[in-house]
Amino acid sequence: MGSAEPHQLHIFFFPFMAQGHLLPAKDMARLFASHGVKVTIITTPLNAPLFSNTIDHGNQLGLDISIQLIPFPSEEAGLPPGCENVSSIQNSSELVPKFFKSLDLLQKPLEDLLQEHRPDCLVADMFFPWATDIAAKLGIPSLIFHGTGFFSLCALDSLRRYKPFENIESETQTFIVPNLPDQIELMRSQLPVSLKTPSELWQRIIESEGKSYGVLVNSFYELEPAYADHYRKVIGRKAWHIGPVSLSNRGIADKAQRVNRAKSIEDDECLSWLNSKKPNSVLFVSFGSVVRFTASQLIEIAMGLEASGCSFIWVVRAKDEGEQRWMPEGFEGKGLIIRGWAPQVLILDHPAVGGFVTHCGWNSTLESVSAGVPMITWPIFAEQFNNEKLVTQVLRIGVSVGAHEWRVGGFVGGERAAVKREDIEKAIEQLMGDGEEAEQMRTRAMELKEMGRRAVEAGGSSYIDLTALIEELRLHPKPAV
Numbered sequence: 001m002g003s004a005e006p007h008q009l010h011i012f013f014f015p016f017m018a019q020g021h022l023l024p025a026k027d028m029a030r031l032f033a034s035h036g037v038k039v040t041i042i043t044t045p046l047n048a049p050l051f052s053n054t055i056d057h058g059n060q061l062g063l064d065i066s067i068q069l070i071p072f073p074s075e076e077a078g079l080p081p082g083c084e085n086v087s088s089i090q091n092s093s094e095l096v097p098k099f100f101k102s103l104d105l106l107q108k109p110l111e112d113l114l115q116e117h118r119p120d121c122l123v124a125d126m127f128f129p130w131a132t133d134i135a136a137k138l139g140i141p142s143l144i145f146h147g148t149g150f151f152s153l154c155a156l157d158s159l160r161r162y163k164p165f166e167n168i169e170s171e172t173q174t175f176i177v178p179n180l181p182d183q184i185e186l187m188r189s190q191l192p193v194s195l196k197t198p199s200e201l202w203q204r205i206i207e208s209e210g211k212s213y214g215v216l217v218n219s220f221y222e223l224e225p226a227y228a229d230h231y232r233k234v235i236g237r238k239a240w241h242i243g244p245v246s247l248s249n250r251g252i253a254d255k256a257q258r259v260n261r262a263k264s265i266e267d268d269e270c271l272s273w274l275n276s277k278k279p280n281s282v283l284f285v286s287f288g289s290v291v292r293f294t295a296s297q298l299i300e301i302a303m304g305l306e307a308s309g310c311s312f313i314w315v316v317r318a319k320d321e322g323e324q325r326w327m328p329e330g331f332e333g334k335g336l337i338i339r340g341w342a343p344q345v346l347i348l349d350h351p352a353v354g355g356f357v358t359h360c361g362w363n364s365t366l367e368s369v370s371a372g373v374p375m376i377t378w379p380i381f382a383e384q385f386n387n388e389k390l391v392t393q394v395l396r397i398g399v400s401v402g403a404h405e406w407r408v409g410g411f412v413g414g415e416r417a418a419v420k421r422e423d424i425e426k427a428i429e430q431l432m433g434d435g436e437e438a439e440q441m442r443t444r445a446m447e448l449k450e451m452g453r454r455a456v457e458a459g460g461s462s463y464i465d466l467t468a469l470i471e472e473l474r475l476h477p478k479p480a481v
Contacts, residue, residue, distance in 0.1 A: 008064075009120045009474055010038040014110065016125035017047050017072075018086035019289035020363055021147050024218050026054040027245035028123070028145070033063035034248065035470055041065070042113060044072035046084040068117075070109035077102035090290055093408075100201065103127060107134060114138050121473050123216060129201075129208035141213035141476055148362040149219040150227035150241070151394065152386040154180060157235050159195055160206070172404065179234075181226035182394055189405045190385040214238035218245050218366060220455035220462045223448060224390065240465045244370045246345055246363070247456045267343055270313075273336050274347070277311055280354030280442065283432060284347055284373070286315040287359040291380050298326040300417040304424025310432050311335060313353075315342045348373050354442070355431045357401070360384040365391060372449030374398055374441040376427045378419065380407050397445045399430045 011032055015025030025041065029051075033039045041051055051067055058065040072084040078098045082088060089095040111134045114122065122142045124131035135142035146153060155177055159165070162178045171189040194202045209215065219241045221228050231237055274282065285301070287293075293301070298316070305312050306328065312335035344364070347353060348371035356368045360379040365387050368375050375398035377388040385406065391398040402423045431438055455462040 073105040129204040132208040218243035222451040277352040285357040295326040304421040308428040360387040372446040
């Protein structure tokens with residue numbers, strides 16, 4: 001008698017409709033599928049094309065990745081047609097609450113899908129806290145994906161639990177975040193609005209984490225061991241580190257296609273420009289998919305770059321009609337300016353790139369770590385100020401540009417620039433110069449790069465955590481039909 005074929009695990013991924021959440025979801029889908037898991041991505045019609053490269057390429061490799069569409073309730077929530085992604089509402093603050101209202105209306109379609117397919121597990125984004133209850137109702141284990149690392153999760157837990165900022169009157173006064181492995185200082189001005197004025201949504205997110213089967217973390221143990229231990233042993237959350245998930249994109253084509261947006265520059269043109277530069281001589285400047293700067297701040301960035309004399313690639317998302325107001329005369333041609341979307345992983349992995357000016361979004365932070373590239377940190381909103389502290393104080397692979405104010409929606413507005421050109425020039429010199437501090441940062445960054453690559457290989461810390469999770473889910477009682 002031959003032994004029965006082992007049950008193929010089937011996992012549903014339900015990512016939040018924003019670029020910073022969709023990218024790691026695509027990488028995770030590919031990662032789990034490469035371990036023999038059947039993967040289904042749940043999304044809406046206008047977001048579906050963002051997964052086409054992942055699905056097509058995965059299927060060519062024999063990976064079992066598919067997509068299930070659910071309608072996006074734009075009209076029911078009072079949104080204009082076509083508003084199915086955060087990128088479609090970021091210029092209108094009045095549409096934000098309507099967008100989040102629309103997310104709650106996805107509960108019934110999700111439950112219907114889970115009821116029909118009965119997957120072995122649901123990986124739901126933190127912004128769908130109700131998904132935990134739906135999965136529990138059907139006997140399906142649910143994992144939460146926050147899209148950040150252990151350090152930030154620990155810092156946010158401590159801030160919510162102890163509220164060390166409550167009796168501080170000055171926005172610029174520093175305080176110590178209590179009960180963390182390191183002494184971390186923050187300013188009240190660097191805290192998310194949700195901490196100062198707790199919302200119902202954030203309360204639901206916290207509660208859902210406690211009720212879930214556990215948490216998936218895009219990180220690796222060697223990057224933040226004290227915080228991985230703190231999260232699991234002190235806070236008491238069940239969690240698995242499976243990153244860096246961007247390393248599932250090994251080839252040049254994978255790295256280039258990962259963004260899956262209309263190209264703003266041909267990959268060959270970008271690589272050709274980088275190939276003409278010396279190792280570690282180019283500074284890459286990019287602030288993610290949401291951040292928007294006013295002309296006054298763009299001028300300061302341009303003048304800081306020019307004064308530094310450093311070769312650079314700058315990804316600019318300014319509106320075209322505003323460019324003439326900020327582009328200094330003769331500035332075009334002093335570096336490579338990309339308007340729109342750039343192949344970030346491809347650029348960071350190039351040996352010519354020696355530094356990265358970043359908003360400290362977790363995807364960008366981890367991609368920089370994975371490439372061995374030290375950072376100039378310029379956090380703006382979300383959990384980015386926490387990530388900056390990890391980079392500059394714990395890992396010591398970056399320097400702060402001096403941004404101190406959390407900006408609602410990632411918009412750095414006003415006529416007064418938040419960061420001046422001289423501060424930008426100073427940070428570039430610290431990071432890209434020949435001094436001992438810069439050399440030590442480069443050395444530590446390269447050491448972390450090697451640790452990250454070993455973590456995802458067979459026998460590595462993330463590989464072991466992933467395979468342990470898959471086996472645990474395989475042994476979990478199958479949901480009743």
